[in-house]
Amino acid sequence: MVKVKICGLTNLEDARWACQQGADLLGFIFVPTSPRNILPAQAAAIIEALRAEGCQARCVGVFADAPASAVQETAAQCRLDLVQLHGSEPPAYARQMPCPVIRAHRVRGPVSWEELLAYPAWAYLLDSFHPQSAGGTGQAWAWEVLEGAVPAVRLIVAGGLTSENVAEAVRRLKPWGVDVSSGVESRPGKKDPAKVRDFIRQAKAVSNGGEDAEAGD
Numbered sequence: 094m095v096k097v098k099i100c101g102l103t104n105l106e107d108a109r110w111a112c113q114q115g116a117d118l119l120g121f122i123f124v125p126t127s128p129r130n131i132l133p134a135q136a137a138a139i140i141e142a143l144r145a146e147g148c149q150a151r152c153v154g155v156f157a158d159a160p161a162s163a164v165q166e167t168a169a170q171c172r173l174d175l176v177q178l179h180g181s182e183p184p185a186y187a188r189q190m191p192c193p194v195i196r197a198h199r200v201r202g203p204v205s206w207e208e209l210l211a212y213p214a215w216a217y218l219l220d221s222f223h224p225q226s227a228g229g230t231g232q233a234w235a236w237e238v239l240e241g242a243v244p245a246v247r248l249i250v251a252g253g254l255t256s257e258n259v260a261e262a263v264r265r266l267k268p269w270g271v272d273v274s275s276g277v278e279s280r281p282g283k284k285d286p287a288k289v290r291d292f293i294r295q296a297k298a299v300s301n302g303g304e305d306a307e308a309g310d
Contacts, residue, residue, distance in 0.1 A: 096270035103131035107284040112148040128281035200234040223250035256291035263299040
């Protein structure tokens with residue numbers, strides 16, 4: 094079954110609801126220019142509360158070209174399970190991370206898997222390209238550039254997903270996971286409970302061909 098990441102969480106209510114609805118990963122954005130930016134102390138309090146309530150979802154910190162020391166400090170403070178890198182961080186940077194890395198790649202054309210997989214990452218996230226934004230654009234990319242040429246890796250599809258098109262994305266691309274932020278919001282940083290529920294249900298209603306078994310959890 095495909096994994097679902099609800100990203101851009103800014104408050105406990107939304108994070109708790111996403112976990113209750115079956116989200117596998119919860120994303121917290123530590124990028125000052127993002128409308129969904131959250132302070133480490135705020136994220137740490139949310140994650141601590143979720144853990145106390147028994148939430149088993151992996152918590153992911155999203156960063157873009159932050160100093161490695163700042164990411165390390167935030168990961169420790171928030172007890173992050175994964176770090177997602179959205180900037181121009183080199184491979185050596187990723188090797189300094191205290192937890193597994195999700196490498197984000199903004200799709201502008203055919204994906205060079207040889208180049209992408211040379212990056213030391215636990216999973217690879219494909220997002221829409223926008224010259225002024227590292228993510229969260231709400232725009233889908235051309236899925237056809239990916240179909241039929243995906244290696245057996247943890248591939249996460251992001252960019253313009255909603256409850257209306259996520260099932261199609263899972264059927265066509267057979268990813269390990271899907272990622273959504275703006276597609277389940279009522280406004281930037283505030284999730285719509287019905288949209289979160291419907292997105293997770295639609296995503297998990299479709300078989301992704303067993304990629305999770307091949308690549309592991």
